[in-house]
Each structure stands twice: as C-alpha cells, then as structure tokens.
Amino acid sequence: MGVVLGPNQYGKAEIRLVAVRRDGDTHTVDDLTVGTALWGDLADTHLTGDNAKVLATDTQKNTVFAFAKQAPVGEIEDFALRLARHFTSTQEAITGARVAVDRHSWTRIEGNGHSFTRAGDEKRTTAVTVEGSRAWVVSGLRDLVVLKTAGSEFHGFPRDRYTTLAETTDRVLATSVTAWWRYQGRGIEWGESFRRVREILLRAFAVKHSLSLQQTLYAMGEAVLLERPEVAEVRLSMPNRHHFEVDLSPFGLSNDNEVFHAADRPYGLIEGSVLRDDAEDAGSAWRALPTH
Numbered sequence: 336m337g338v339v340l341g342p343n344q345y346g347k348a349e350i351r352l353v354a355v356r357r358d359g360d361t362h363t364v365d366d367l368t369v370g371t372a373l374w375g376d377l378a379d380t381h382l383t384g385d386n387a388k389v390l391a392t393d394t395q396k397n398t399v400f401a402f403a404k405q406a407p408v409g410e411i412e413d414f415a416l417r418l419a420r421h422f423t424s425t426q427e428a429i430t431g432a433r434v435a436v437d438r439h440s441w442t443r444i445e446g447n448g449h450s451f452t453r454a455g456d457e458k459r460t461t462a463v464t465v466e467g468s469r470a471w472v473v474s475g476l477r478d479l480v481v482l483k484t485a486g487s488e489f490h491g492f493p494r495d496r497y498t499t500l501a502e503t504t505d506r507v508l509a510t511s512v513t514a515w516w517r518y519q520g521r522g523i524e525w526g527e528s529f530r531r532v533r534e535i536l537l538r539a540f541a542v543k544h545s546l547s548l549q550q551t552l553y554a555m556g557e558a559v560l561l562e563r564p565e566v567a568e569v570r571l572s573m574p575n576r577h578h579f580e581v582d583l584s585p586f587g588l589s590n591d592n593e594v595f596h597a598a599d600r601p602y603g604l605i606e607g608s609v610l611r612d613d614a615e616d617a618g619s620a621w622r623a624l625p626t627h
C-alpha cells in the first residue's frame with residue numbers, strides 16, 4: 336500500500352482588522368475579518384518538514400495589516416484581489432490563493448463624525464481565488480434575518496407513521512439568509528452590484544407567495560439571475576426558523592395564528608444553488624470556500 340499527500344492549503348483564519356480613515360473630523364471604519372489560504376508546491380513541509388516554501392501564516396496576517404495601511408481598503412473584493420495577487424506573484428511555490436473577507440458594518444451616530452453603532456449581525460462577504468493570471472470572485476452576505484407573517488404555506492408533504500406536523504396555509508416564515516453569488520465578466524462595480532443583489536433577494540423573499548422555503552430559495556436565486564447579468568450562480572443556505580403556534584387552550588384562550596413559540600433549535604436547513612444554464616465555468620471559484 337502506498338500513501339500520498341492529497342489536496343491541501345494553509346493560511347491564517349479570522350484576522351480581525353479594523354482600519355480607521357480620518358478626513359478631518361469625519362472618520363470611516365473598515366471592520367473586517369480576513370482569512371487567507373495558499374496552495375501550491377507544498378509537499379516538502381508535509382513530507383519532510385522542510386519549510387523553505389512555506390510563507391508563514393504569521394507573515395500572511397502581517398501582510399493583511401500592512402496592505403490596509405498602504406492603501407485604503409475600498410471594496411472588499413478589490414482588497415482581497417490585491418492580497419491574493421500579492422501572494423501568488425511574490426512566492427514562486429504558491430500557485431493559488433484564496434482571500435476571504437467579511438465586512439462588519441457600522442452606522443454613524445447622527446450628527447457625529449467619529450462615533451458609530453454596530454449595524455446588526457449581517458455581514459457582507461467575499462471570497463476571491465487567484466491562480467496565475469486567473470481570478471474568481473464569489474461575494475455574498477451572511478446572517479440577513481428576515482421574517483414574513485403572511486404569504487407562506489406548507490402542505491402536501493408525505494404523512495408516514497412518524498409524521499405529526501400539521502398542514503398549514505398560513506404560517507410565519509423566518510430565516511437567516513446566507514447567500515454567495517459567483518461573478519462572471521469584467522468591470523464589475525462591486526458595491527453597486529452588492530446593494531442591488533441584496534435588494535433583489537429581499538424583494539423576492541417578501542413578494543414570492545411561498546409553498547415551501549425551498550420554493551422561496553429558488554425564487555430568490557432566480558430573481559438575481561434574471562436581473563443581474565454579472566452573476567452566474569447563486570448559492571443559498573437558509574435555516575427555517577420555525578414559529579410554532581402555542582396551544583393556549585389550557586388557559587381557555589383561542590390562538591388564531593397570533594402567538595408563537597420561536598424555537599431556535601433544531602431547525603430545518605434548506606440549501607441550494609440556482610445557476611444560468613450557460614454560466615461561465617466555475618473554475619476554482621468555490622475552492623476552499625469557508626462555509627461557516
């Protein structure tokens with residue numbers, strides 16, 4: 336029997352970077368979590384411990400901080416592309432790099448140039464992969480929590496001996512959306528595209544009369560692809576945040592779809608991707624994409 340080294344990569348995960356830019360008393364905060372991953376000719380370190388080709392993960396972390404000083408962070412896609420290209424172009428052994436960035440948003444406290452409030456849990460994300468002269472960009476968002484109190488049904492599912500779930504034609508539908516979308520083409524306005532895709536996802540969630548969260552997922556992905564030519568594929572992960580009608584009959588009260596127990600676990604987890612049938616090949620776009 337022989338043993339060989341399989342696919343591998345290494346980098347620094349969850350680098351917490353906060354960069355403040357000051358324009359007089361008007362300050363801007365870039366609050367990012369950055370992850371790097373490099374791959375290439377790295378058999379030696381695994382097989383013999385020879386580290387001659389291993390750019391230390393500590394150096395990768397330092398590079399992220401230094402880049403934030405040397406130029407404004409700007410759009411997270413551009414920041415990630417600059418870093419990934421730096422690693423692949425300066426280290427001969429490194430043939431590929433993925434840089435993932437989450438942006439945590441801060442909202443200015445009205446009337447004050449240097450005080451902020453955390454805008455909630457939602458994060459804007461990107462994961463950029465560079466191999467040689469090629470680059471792939473997968474951007475998205477995480478923890479966008481949405482809820483609707485009408486326009487959601489769930490029925491017609493099989494009833495076997497273990498089924499207790501009641502059919503419903505009027506339920507509360509809630510989820511925390513994680514979305515990734517893969518870009519194709521050139522000259523993309525990252526910020527504008529992000530804002531438009533986010534709007535489209537929200538509108539589709541709100542407007543689509545839902546017979547299942549799966550149907551809503553497809554409608555959300557489809558809406559993005561119909562309106563945004565720069566997007567080749569959308570992947571969605573949506574936990575079903577169940578809202579169970581509480582039985583108030585022990586208290587002599589009726590419950591006419593008004594009072595719910597919002598259960599946090601377990602939850603249904605509905606995931607899927609929607610793509611153009613003529614999408615550009617995904618190449619290495621999804622390689623090593625962090626899914627947490």
Ligand SMILES: O=c1[nH]c(=O)c2[nH]c(=O)[nH]c2[nH]1
Pocket residue numbers: 489500546547548549575603
């Ligand atoms: O939209 C839903 N999809 C399911 O697959 C499912 N399963 C379940 O118990 N409730 C729901 N709701």
